[in-house]
Amino acid sequence: MKQVLVLGAGGFIGSHLVRRLRAEGSWVRGVDLKHPRYARTDADDFVVSDLREPGNVRAVIDRTFDEVYQLAADMGGAGYIFTGDHDADVMHNSASINLNVVDICNRHGIKRVFYSSSACMYPQENQLDQSNPNCREDSAYPANPDSEYGWEKLFSERLYLAYQRNHGLECRIARFHNIFGPEGSWNDGREKAPAAICRKVAEAPDGGEIEIWGDGEQTRSFLYVDECLEGILRLTRSGFPGPVNIGSDEMVSINGLVDMVCEIAGKTLTKRHVPGPLGVRGRNSDNDLIRAELGWAPSAALRSGLEKTYAWVEDKVARKEPDPV
Numbered sequence: 001m002k003q004v005l006v007l008g009a010g011g012f013i014g015s016h017l018v019r020r021l022r023a024e025g026s027w028v029r030g031v032d033l034k035h036p037r038y039a040r041t042d043a044d045d046f047v048v049s050d051l052r053e054p055g056n057v058r059a060v061i062d063r064t065f066d067e068v069y070q071l072a073a074d075m076g077g078a079g080y081i082f083t084g085d086h087d088a089d090v091m092h093n094s095a096s097i098n099l100n101v102v103d104i105c106n107r108h109g110i111k112r113v114f115y116s117s118s119a120c121m122y123p124q125e126n127q128l129d130q131s132n133p134n135c136r137e138d139s140a141y142p143a144n145p146d147s148e149y150g151w152e153k154l155f156s157e158r159l160y161l162a163y164q165r166n167h168g169l170e171c172r173i174a175r176f177h178n179i180f181g182p183e184g185s186w187n188d189g190r191e192k193a194p195a196a197i198c199r200k201v202a203e204a205p206d207g208g209e210i211e212i213w214g215d216g217e218q219t220r221s222f223l224y225v226d227e228c229l230e231g232i233l234r235l236t237r238s239g240f241p242g243p244v245n246i247g248s249d250e251m252v253s254i255n256g257l258v259d260m261v262c263e264i265a266g267k268t269l270t271k272r273h274v275p276g277p278l279g280v281r282g283r284n285s286d287n288d289l290i291r292a293e294l295g296w297a298p299s300a301a302l303r304s305g306l307e308k309t310y311a312w313v314e315d316k317v318a319r320k321e322p323d324p325v
């Protein structure tokens, strides 16, 4: 039976990944500061631990594993990453985790280590044109991310690649583009645009209005979590180290996203544009490299993932229960 370790297993993508790995028949240890918030973990062994502490990392990586998935990070949506208020924590916490994890994986001769980077590491000047952003993997340098979160991701990509170069640790690096789906943050200040918009639409009475940060013409693409998992597993088990984008190339404006959610909800709402943290003007996943290297790329329509996510958020809103802490 495959022995697998998932770091960040209490988080959104990590908890979905644990479920998928268990369904495949692997034995899974999950580690996080906290248990998953919205469902019981499926891990065989779940350890609550702070990965910033080297001793804790030594305790959870106490032997070799067939695969390690490193998803733990101090992160959130635009309201967390782009205000500047959390910059020191984001850099210190995530870099400490990665410095510990890569070194201890190397000492145990772990065969495969997956690292989750982000499209936030791409240079901001390539993302000024909302209709034609450049997020090709080879456009990363000269580097100029628009957030400290992006700089930390870039640093950690290089850290894993340096261990691969100098010590032969086999790393697989993905740059995620806006992953969404049920069981993710939706109302705690760390939620991203799809969950935030689903919540606002679910809360608004038909004919009412909702607030949108900025003019809503900024563009993004959003990838449903199941396709993200598919990409993670295909990459980890391939011979290609990356870094490679894992994202959808169905680009949509935030106004377009709101219209789609309103349609799903069967509501007519007026958008009120208000100032707010925004990030880059345009971003879309470029999937040429993943197609060439893995012979696969995400293909599901945004709308199908949004329907499932809206149903989950709407149910949360209707219940009016406080979320478990």
Ligand code: NAD
Binding pocket: 007, 008, 009, 010, 011, 012, 013, 014, 031, 032, 033, 034, 049, 050, 051, 052, 070, 071, 072, 073, 074, 075, 076, 093, 097, 116, 117, 118, 119, 175, 176, 177, 178, 179, 180, 192
């Ligand atoms: P998430 O915040 O839900 O999960 C991250 C988990 O890491 C959290 O459960 C958190 O408690 C845990 N963590 C943070 N600090 C820790 C510590 N010191 N010790 C142990 N655990 C700690 O985020 P997610 O959306 O599941 O993202 C997973 C990974 O993918 C992250 O590295 C993130 O940066 C990256 N990523 C996500 C997206 C996205 O759209 N969701 C986009 C780009 C990159």
